Amino acid sequence: MKKHNFYAGPSILSEYTIKNTAEAIKDFAGTGLSILEVSHRSKEFTAVMDEAQALVKELLEVPEGYSVLFLGGGASMQFCMVPFNLLKKKAAYTDTGTWAANAIKEAKLFGEVDVVASSKDKNYTYIPKNFTVPEDADYFHFTSNNTIFGTEVRFDPDVNVPLVADMSSDIFSRPVDVSKYDVIYAGAQKNLAPAGVTIVIVKDSALGNVDRAIPTMLDYRTHIKKGSMFNTPPVLPIYSALQTLKYYKELGGVKEMERRDLAKAELLYSAIDSSKMFVGTVEPEDRSIMNVCFVMKPEYVELEKEFIDFASTKGIVGIKGHRSVGGFRASLYNALPIESVKVLVEAMNEFEKKH
Ligand SMILES: *Cc1c(COP(=O)(O)O)cnc(C)c1O
Numbered sequence: 001m002k003k004h005n006f007y008a009g010p011s012i013l014s015e016y017t018i019k020n021t022a023e024a025i026k027d028f029a030g031t032g033l034s035i036l037e038v039s040h041r042s043k044e045f046t047a048v049m050d051e052a053q054a055l056v057k058e059l060l061e062v063p064e065g066y067s068v069l070f071l072g073g074g075a076s077m078q079f080c081m082v083p084f085n086l087l088k089k090k091a092a093y094t095d096t097g098t099w100a101a102n103a104i105k106e107a108k109l110f111g112e113v114d115v116v117a118s119s120k121d122k123n124y125t126y127i128p129k130n131f132t133v134p135e136d137a138d139y140f141h142f143t144s145n146n147t148i149f150g151t152e153v154r155f156d157p158d159v160n161v162p163l164v165a166d167m168s169s170d171i172f173s174r175p176v177d178v179s180k181y182d183v184i185y186a187g188a189q190k191n192l193a194p195a196g197v198t199i200v201i202v203k204d205s206a207l208g209n210v211d212r213a214i215p216t217m218l219d220y221r222t223h224i225k226k227g228s229m230f231n232t233p234p235v236l237p238i239y240s241a242l243q244t245l246k247y248y249k250e251l252g253g254v255k256e257m258e259r260r261d262l263a264k265a266e267l268l269y270s271a272i273d274s275s276k277m278f279v280g281t282v283e284p285e286d287r288s289i290m291n292v293c294f295v296m297k298p299e300y301v302e303l304e305k306e307f308i309d310f311a312s313t314k315g316i317v318g319i320k321g322h323r324s325v326g327g328f329r330a331s332l333y334n335a336l337p338i339e340s341v342k343v344l345v346e347a348m349n350e351f352e353k354k355h
Helices: 015-026 043-059 074-086 098-107 220-225 235-251 253-273 298-312 338-354
Strands: 066-071 090-095 112-118 140-143 163-166 181-187 198-203 278-280 291-296 328-331
Touching (some): 015 235, 043 066, 074 098, 074 163, 074 181, 074 198, 098 112, 098 140, 098 163, 235 253, 253 278, 253 291, 253 338, 291 298, 298 328, 298 338
Parallel strands (some): 090 112, 090 140, 140 163
Antiparallel strands (some): 181 198
């Protein structure tokens, strides 16, 4: 049976990415070797790295003066690398979910952290607005898409200090004005590649301004200087990332991805809003188009498990909500076809009729 993959991460990848990765596992670039066993310094892999960096720059229109890095350690490593490299005295953060809170915790190891707004009071079901970022903050950090709670900031905020964003779960789902940012980072396992690589886009001039000593591996300048080849990079995930980037370009780039993502989200949210059984958990204006969180209304709540089982008979996988929200979460990343969303909506309608 065809599966409809709604996992939040690691998550669905395009058939193009999986097919090309599978082929390269057998024979990489005509070398007669598997991508699993080639040197990262071979000319064939160096070409992969160069092309992947160039395509990130092209798709996101990264301006001059920025570097694109492919690093290990996950997005969680960036929670400490950002303040290690950028925090002189004070940084401003918004607390919009589990990942944002983790980033705040790490930043506090390096200086003063001004949490300018939080939505924790309502279990992170909205994006706080009307806050001010102090002008003397070294940067303002926010999580553009809160993967667990299903809220999203789909624009580049206007503040008086440089921006830093964790875009792990919505990068490549819209055009971004990179020139507003000092750092953008994203773990690849949500919208790009298998787990193991993190994309970092960093403004070169933002570096070298802190007094503290930075361990070599945690210093962005190390990786910029060596083109993400200071140590062995995650070769396979980078190869897969390149396939996905090529695929995005072929489809028409991030504007086209956004058009598709909006259509998918609209379809699912309108089904939720017109349902007598299901209800969304997030303030409508702050809803994520990547991760759709919903629950059953109180009078039906004991049917949640049964719905997950029912959905699985239709090939629907990965819709169980994170334990801190409960209910359901359908992740609609770029690679998910709208047909899968239609199958989910039909399953919801059918289940509702049955009860
Ligand atoms: C998944 C996720 C993370 C954590 O990524 P790791 O690669 O597991 O460290 C951080 N931030 C956001 C927004 C995420 O979705």
